[in-house]
Amino acid sequence: MSEREHDETTRPAVSRPRPAPDTAPATGLRKELPAEVPVSASEPAEEVVPQERPEPGPTGRQRLVAGLWPPRVTRAQLIVAVLLFGLGFGLAVQVASTSESDSALRGARQEDLVRILDELDDRTERLEDEKQGLEKQRDELENSSDQAEEARKQTLEKARRLGILAGTVAAEGPGITMTIEDAKGTVEADMLLDAIQELRAAGAEAIQVNGVRVVAETYLTDSGNGVGVDGNKITAPYRFKVIGKPQDLEPALNIPGGVVQTLEKEQATVTVERSTKIVVDALRAAKRPDYARSSSQ
Template structure:
């Protein structure tokens, strides 16, 4: 190898290269170490605060309110609530239906027999009325003097309608119902119920004190101040009723009927039968303004 082929040494100071960077200053005894700087947290520096005072203790009512509101329901709780509502509704319907029929369920055998007898008597009265009307039609069709027979039946019908309309007096067997209301607790509805029961039992003529009861009779007022057709009636309330006593009296004494209702209102009730009841309170005969007989 020639001298010319010898590789050239790099130019420099001749020693190993020092790493780039900041050189530590040397002190009299060697390199001087820089003091460590404390780490500064990133972000804005907040001033030191004093600890907040503890909140005042909650009262019992506040704790209860905090536990109940806002409500926290799960799906299982909502399902259970719906089921309980449906069960309560079913129980309410069952109790109501039971209370409506408990009057007859708790009745004695004698009372049930009397009620059945009353229903049988009503059916018999309707059948008798049907037979009577059929006989009248047969007599009209077979009578040689149909005009005279028609006048006779018309007069009888007029008397019957007069009794029902209250334009003529009437007498016959029946009962007297006396209601004493010393405490003024009897409502007009209770007296109206008595009228309806008597009519259903076959009453043909009814008079309360000096007022004749007809189809258009109405009751008004309040407890202890009952008015019939706008006329105030005084106590005692005395019902004169013409009809079959054996049908009228049981109709008032059925379980849960008129007598028990009036006794619950602290009223005294007395029923007596008589073979001759006179109903003499009359109603004026009014000519209808618009209605006319279809035979004219």
């Protein structure tokens, strides 16, 4: 064994102190971090400005309102809106007129409703009688031995009836007399025309107003303080002579909302009288048509 080896083996072992575990790492961390900057007492500390939060966006309802208002109307939408408005207005007017007519009957008394039904039954019966009369004439023509003579009689009878309707011949028979007193001067031509139309619908065969014969082509106009009938001025009181079935004519004038009620609303006084004999003697000159000709010629 050499001296060196002998010294190393015989030399006592010297223990080296280990560094503290918290000093070396702390020294290394301190080197990595930036040096702390001391804050002077005289310098104010920097203010920390808080970050502003973003404002919330619009809600779904707000977006819906913004999309609907203000409205953006196109030409097609405007046309459709006008058409719908016109349709709605027409329906409203029709419903209102229907409601008025229904309310007049709804508010009528039981006696008035019974009278209206009787009038309708009488009109149906009158049309049925007319039908039977025409069928009788046809049977007489077919079964008569002297058809020429029978045809002549029927032709004369038909001419007489047509003369009454045309106003070229006088007529008499049962009917009514209606007198309209108009002290306020509120009766107009259209009111008298409504009365004539109602009488015709109830089966009037001849009508005369203040000496003027009423025929198919009769027209009425307002004329100052009176009414013009076919160019002839008449004044109140207006007196109607009507030939027909009194049981049909009078109820037709007195129905709820009819002629008498309308005239009384205008502060006119209406009097209707039945009679077994009414004479209608006002005549109209026979007028030859300018263009129409009989198709049998």
